[in-house]
Amino acid sequence: MLRSPTGCGTPVATADRTVGADKFVTEAGATYAGLHLIADFWGASALDNVEAIGTAIRKAAHAAGATILHLHVHPFGDEQGVSGVAVLAESHMSVHTWPERGYVAFDAFLCGGTDASAALRELERHFHPTSKQVQVLRRGTDPATGKSA
Numbered sequence: 001m002l003r004s005p006t007g008c009g010t011p012v013a014t015a016d017r018t019v020g021a022d023k024f025v026t027e028a029g030a031t032y033a034g035l036h037l038i039a040d041f042w043g044a045s046a047l048d049n050v051e052a053i054g055t056a057i058r059k060a061a062h063a064a065g066a067t068i069l070h071l072h073v074h075p076f077g078d079e080q081g082v083s084g085v086a087v088l089a090e091s092h093m094s095v096h097t098w099p100e101r102g103y104v105a106f107d108a109f110l111c112g113g114t115d116a117s118a119a120l121r122e123l124e125r126h127f128h129p130t131s132k133q134v135q136v137l138r139r140g141t142d143p144a145t146g147k148s149a
Contacts, residue, residue: 023090024140024148025112031148033140034091034111039120041106043130047099050075053082056126057093064110064119066090090114104129109139 017027024031046052054073061068066088073084079099086093091109098104104127110116120134140148 019112023111023113030138030141030146032112032138033148034109034114034138035116036109036137036139037107037116037120038135038137039104039106039123040133041104041123041127041129042132043102044097044104044127045102046127047097047102047104048075048079048082050082052126053084053095053097056123057084057086057095059126060108060119060122061086061088061093063122064090064108064114064116066093066110066114066119093119102130 017025019025024033046056050073054071057071057073058068067090068086069089070087071084073082075082081097081099083096084094088110090111090113093108094106096105104123106123108116108119110119116136124132142148
């Protein structure tokens, strides 16, 4: 599960996780800034509709508990792809589509108080991929020391 506590604006503590005032998460002995979700969807649908892509980003951000500060979605023409980016209070989300290949590239960096798995579920509901590959990175940890920035 990709879960971090909800409510990025308010530090949230659970038995195994704390979120500081700076929004860094401490969990299982590790401290990090947030999760960076990278998802590739294949066999996806609704890839050339600018309004639908904007709605998908809005719903994914809302499901994650994130706040959209600015959203821009750009179509590249009839039956061509769409690119979109949302600047979030909690970081960012972006999407790029290739309808001719049935492919979507999605990227989201979300601070500790958001729920990356909820964003992913919402995107899957929208795009209906036949297959997917998902990578999750913990951001804000120095690889040399294992400590947070």
